[in-house]
Amino acid sequence: xxxxxxxxxxxxxxxxxxxxxxxxxxxxxxxxxxxxxxxxxxxxxxxxxxxxxxxxxxxxxxxxxxxxxxxxxxxxxxxxxxxxxxxxxxxxxxxxxxxxxxxxxxxxxxxxxxxxxxxxxxxxxxxxxxxxxxxxxxxxxxxxxxxxxxxxxxxxxxxxxxxxxxxxxxxxxxxxxxxxxxxxxxxxxxxxxxxxxxxxxxxxxxxxxxxxxxxxxxxxxxxxxxxxxxxxxxxxxxxxxxxxxxxxxxxxxxxxxxxxxxxxxxxxxxxxxxxxxxxxxxxxxxxxxxxxxxxxxxxxxxxxxxxxxxxxxxxxxxxxxxxxxxxxxxxxxxxxxxxxxxxxxxxxxxxxxxxxxxxxxxxxxxxxxxxxxxxxxxxxxxxxxxxxxxxxxxxxxxxxxxxxxxxxxxxxxxxxxxxxxxxxxxxx
Numbered sequence: 001x002x003x004x005x006x007x008x009x010x011x012x013x014x015x016x017x018x019x020x021x022x023x024x025x026x027x028x029x030x031x032x033x034x035x036x037x038x039x040x041x042x043x044x045x046x047x048x049x050x051x052x053x054x055x056x057x058x059x060x061x062x063x064x065x066x067x068x069x070x071x072x073x074x075x076x077x078x079x080x081x082x083x084x085x086x087x088x089x090x091x092x093x094x095x096x097x098x099x100x101x102x103x104x105x106x107x108x109x110x111x112x113x114x115x116x117x118x119x120x121x122x123x124x125x126x127x128x129x130x131x132x133x134x135x136x137x138x139x140x141x142x143x144x145x146x147x148x149x150x151x152x153x154x155x156x157x158x159x160x161x162x163x164x165x166x167x168x169x170x171x172x173x174x175x176x177x178x179x180x181x182x183x184x185x186x187x188x189x190x191x192x193x194x195x196x197x198x199x200x201x202x203x204x205x206x207x208x209x210x211x212x213x214x215x216x217x218x219x220x221x222x223x224x225x226x227x228x229x230x231x232x233x234x235x236x237x238x239x240x241x242x243x244x245x246x247x248x249x250x251x252x253x254x255x256x257x258x259x260x261x262x263x264x265x266x267x268x269x270x271x272x273x274x275x276x277x278x279x280x281x282x283x284x285x286x287x288x289x290x291x292x293x294x295x296x297x298x299x300x301x302x303x304x305x306x307x308x309x310x311x312x313x314x315x316x317x318x319x320x321x322x323x324x325x326x327x328x329x330x331x332x333x334x335x336x337x338x339x340x341x342x343x344x345x346x347x348x349x350x351x352x353x354x355x356x357x358x359x360x361x362x363x364x365x366x367x368x369x370x371x372x373x374x375x376x377x378x379x380x381x382x383x384x385x386x387x388x389x390x391x392x393x394x395x396x397x398x399x400x401x402x403x404x405x406x407x408x409x410x411x412x413x414x415x416x417x418x419x420x421x422x423x424x425x426x427x428x
Contacts, residue, residue, distance in 0.1 A: 005035045009043035009379060011369050013345025019048060021375040024417035028371055041413060043379055049349045051083025051376035051414065053356040053365050054326065055253060056229060056301035062103060063092025068306040068396050074113035076395035078421040080326040081378035081411040084115035084365045090151040096121035096132035098140035105142035113421050117362060120144040122163050122174060126152045134166050145361045148175035150229055153211060155181055160215060164224035173359065175227040176215050183207035188317065190263040190278040203278045205233040212236050216243035216250050227359060228252040230303050232277040234287035241296045251359050253301035254288050256332035257323055261401060271312050271319030272401050292351060293342040299356045302329045306397030324395050328388060330380065331407035339408060379413040394427060
């Protein structure tokens with residue numbers, strides 16, 4: 001593999017430096033490095049980050065290849081600056097056995113646009129009745145460390161306790177989709193003023209908050225780790241903040257769309273805004289931003305949820321829930337967190353690379369941009385502003401809520417262990 005000199009990049013948004021990649025490793029970082037024998041990437045005014053890590057991606061394969069495949073999903077990830085993604089278990093068949101998680105892992109190895117780490121199901125078939133093969137999935141070639149029934153809540157407290165106890169033995173984590181099912185029967189959007197005016201079934205904040213409260217107490221009782229998926233309400237923030245103040249081993253994520261969009265958009269009845277958990281209020285959005293800034297919320301995760309055209313281009317009640325997010329996540333975070341002064345680029349690297357890699361135990365990712373580290377890197381043109389055009393997405397699906405919206409920032413280059421997967425905004 002040839003040498004690559006990234007010249008004049010603002011590493012983590014700091015002073016311009018040169019970064020020399022030799023093979024799969026960062027060889028040198030400093031000013032005025034020699035370009036002899038190296039391919040030069042001019043990066044003046046651009047920001048260099050460690051490759052992004054997404055702890056919450058739906059790749060759909062096996063079973064729903066009409067929505068996404070491991071190939072198209074990893075291409076979308078590389079386009080968005082990601083060098084590793086964690087693939088959720090709600091596939092067909094469900095990733096609840098060593099065989100299925102190994103299949104997903106091997107597909108990731110074959111396609112290579114980014115690393116793919118499967119997430120194993122907590123319960124068989126995501127049915128919430130019987131623990132899945134947690135130990136076997138961990139001991140498989142995929143080495144699963146994160147388990148989630150995302151898409152469904154592990155609503156039975158006994159099952160959740162047993163899962164927490166089981167994964168504690170090998171340092172794993174249970175990632176909970178916090179949604180009390182009885183409180184959300186027939187729900188179609190956030191419960192509040194807008195749902196009342198539109199006459200749509202309301203999804204109360206307490207349905208999320210009650211599960212989070214229960215699970216942090218269970219994690220404390222067991223002495224295990226729990227991770228909260230796509231936290232979306234101001235009340236949930238306060239519960240996690242309280243739990244952390246008690247020393248409970250809880251981490252939490254927020255999606256880009258919950259940092260930017262509100263339930264007011266549902267007035268359009270455009271199913272592209274239908275998502276689980278639902279878009280909340282402006283008050284919730286501001287609380288989520290503040291919590292991400294102060295570290296109460298640990299990471300940004302995309303919840304990239306691709307759907308084919310026919311599943312979203314229909315009446316609101318029949319539409320599938322979910323949005324694609326890998327290719328727009330960094331732009332939304334720049335818009336909501338960096339351009340507002342809530343986070344600097346070092347903070348973005350922490351929330352979108354370092355901490356998700358730590359939570360998911362993604363070896364070689366989320367590392368410092370320094371000599372001797374793996375060359376998993378993302379270069380961003382932060383001065384760019386442009387309209388989101390889903391026709392140009394690498395994802396197989398187009399269900400983005402940002403179509404036609406102007407967003408800042410554009411990933412120009414992504415390197416996976418020194419190999420360019422994205423060059424000048426084009427996949428290799």
